[in-house]
Amino acid sequence: xxxxxxxxxxxxxxxxxxxxxxxxxxxxxxxxxxxxxxxxxxxxxxxxxxxxxxxxxxxxxxxxxxxxxxxxxxxxxxxxxxxxxxxxxxxxxxxxxxxxxxxxxxxxxxxxxxxxxxxxxxxxxxxxxxxxxxxxxxxxxxxxxxxxxxxxxxxxxxxxxxxxxxxxxxxxxxxxxxxxxxxxxxxxxxxxxxxxxxxxxxxxxxxxxxxxxxxxxxxxxxxxxxxxxxxxxxxxxxxxxxxxxxxxxxxxxxxxxxxxxxxxxxxxxxxxxxxxxxxxxxxxxxxxxxxxxx
Numbered sequence: 001x002x003x004x005x006x007x008x009x010x011x012x013x014x015x016x017x018x019x020x021x022x023x024x025x026x027x028x029x030x031x032x033x034x035x036x037x038x039x040x041x042x043x044x045x046x047x048x049x050x051x052x053x054x055x056x057x058x059x060x061x062x063x064x065x066x067x068x069x070x071x072x073x074x075x076x077x078x079x080x081x082x083x084x085x086x087x088x089x090x091x092x093x094x095x096x097x098x099x100x101x102x103x104x105x106x107x108x109x110x111x112x113x114x115x116x117x118x119x120x121x122x123x124x125x126x127x128x129x130x131x132x133x134x135x136x137x138x139x140x141x142x143x144x145x146x147x148x149x150x151x152x153x154x155x156x157x158x159x160x161x162x163x164x165x166x167x168x169x170x171x172x173x174x175x176x177x178x179x180x181x182x183x184x185x186x187x188x189x190x191x192x193x194x195x196x197x198x199x200x201x202x203x204x205x206x207x208x209x210x211x212x213x214x215x216x217x218x219x220x221x222x223x224x225x226x227x228x229x230x231x232x233x234x235x236x237x238x239x240x241x242x243x244x245x246x247x248x249x250x251x252x253x254x255x256x257x258x259x260x261x262x263x264x265x266x267x268x269x270x271x272x273x274x275x276x277x278x279x280x281x282x283x284x285x286x287x288x289x290x291x292x293x294x
Contacts, residue, residue, distance in 0.1 A: 010044040013037050014052055015073035018066055022059035081139045095123035098279050101142035104130040105226050108248050110146065113290045117283060124279060132224070137271035143280055145269030146287070148242070149202065152267060158275045160284075163266040163291045165242045166258035167205045172251055174235040182238070182255040188212070192219040192237035194228045204262045205240030266291070 016026040017037060027034040045052055052066035062070055102110060107130060114126050129135060135142035137157060152159050169182065179191055185208065195209045195218055209218065219237050222228035232239035233251050242264070246252050268287065274280050 006044070006047055007040075010040045010047075011069070011073060013040040014044055014066070014069060015077070017041060017053065017060050018062045018070040018073075021061065025059075078139055081141075083140075094121050094278055094282055096279070097125050097127055098144065098283060099127045099129055099135075099140075099142045100144045100146065100283075101129040101131060101135040102146040103132060103148070104224075105229070105242075105245055106146065106148075109244060113287065116290075117286050120286070121282060124283075126283075134269075137269065137274070143270065143274055144283055144287075145267070147267050147269060148264050149267075151265065152269055156272050158270045158272055160268045160288075161265055162268040162288065163244070165244050165264050165266050166260075167240055167242050167262040167264060168246070168258040169205070169238045169255040170229075170232055170241045170246050170249075170252040171238050171255060172233055172235045173253060175232075175237070176253065178235070184256065185212070185259065188214075188217065191217060193217055194220045194222055194231050194237040194239040196224055196228055197221050203240075204264070208262075209240065 013026065013030065013036075016029050017023060020026045020029060023034040023037045023041075027037050030037065041053065048065075050065045051063050052069060053060040053062055100114075107128065114128075118124060118126060129142055134147060134152060134154075135145060137143070137145065146162065148165060151161075171181075175192075182188065182191060193209050193213050195213075196203075196206055198210055200206045201210060220228075220231050222231060222239075225239075225241065228239040229241055229245070229249070229252075231237060232241070233249065238255065240262075241252070243254070243258050246254065268284055270280055270284065
C-alpha cells in the first residue's frame with residue numbers, strides 16, 4: 001500500500017461514515033448520493049488492505065482499524081477547524097467575520113451595542129452564537145465570549161471582568177395586584193415561584209428557590225431563564241432575573257432591591273492566540289467602554 005496514492009477525500013468520507021454510523025446519514029452531511037459514499041469506502045478499504053467497517057442491518061460500525069481512523073481524523077478535523085478560525089481572526093484588517101458567543105437572554109441589551117460597533121466598523125460581520133455552553137475558542141468556534149457566572153479557568157483563555165450583574169426577583173404588575181409584594185426573602189408565604197430547576201444550582205437565586213421555597217409553592221419549572229422571564233411577564237409567578245436584563249422589560253418590577261449575595265459577574269473571554277488581533281481588540285475595547293460598571 002502506497003500512502004501517497006490514497007485519495008484523502010476517501011478518508012474524509014470514511015470519517016463521516018464512522019461518525020454518523022450509516023451511509024445515508026453520511027451522504028446527507030456530504031451532500032452526495034449514498035452510492036458515492038459506498039464507492040469511496042470500498043476503494044479506501046481496497047487500497048489499505050483492511051476492513052474499516054462492520055456492515056450490519058442497522059448501519060456501519062467501525063472495526064478496530066476504523067476506530068483508529070476515526071480518532072486520528074477527528075483530531076485532524078479539530079486542528080483544521082482551529083487553523084481556519086485563527087486565520088480568519090488574525091486578519092490584520094478590520095473586516096470579515098467576528099463570532100461572539102453569549103446567552104440568548106443577553107441578546108436584547110447587547111444588540112444596540114453590536115449595532116453601534118458595526119456602524120463604526122461596517123466591514124465587520126458579527127455572527128452571534130447564543131448557546132448555554134461555553135464555545136471552544138481554541139477551535140475557532142467563537143472569537144469573543146460574553147458569559148455570566150464563575151470565572152472560566154480554561155488554560156489559554158484570556159478572561160477579563162466585564163460587569164457586575166445584580167440579581168433580584170421579578171413579577172408583573174398583574175401579579176402584584178393579585179398577590180402583593182414580598183418585603184424580604186423571608187416573606188414567601190402565599191407566593192408563587194418560577195424556577196429553572198436544579199440543573200442550575202450554581203446560580204445563587206436558583207439555589208435559593210430550590211432550597212428555601214416549599215415545593216408546593218413552585219408553580220412552574222422553565223427550560224431556561226428566557227422562559228422563566230416570559231412566564232413572569234404573563235403573571236404566572238415570581239422569577240429570578242439579572243437586573244441588567246429586567247431593566248429592558250417595562251412590564252416587570254422587582255420585588256425588592258437585589259440581594260448582594262446574589263451578585264454575579266459578567267466575563268469577557270478570548271483565546272490568547274487571537275486576543276491581540278485587530279478585530280478582537282477593537283470589539284473588546286469598545287464593549288468594555290459600553291458595559292463598564294457605573
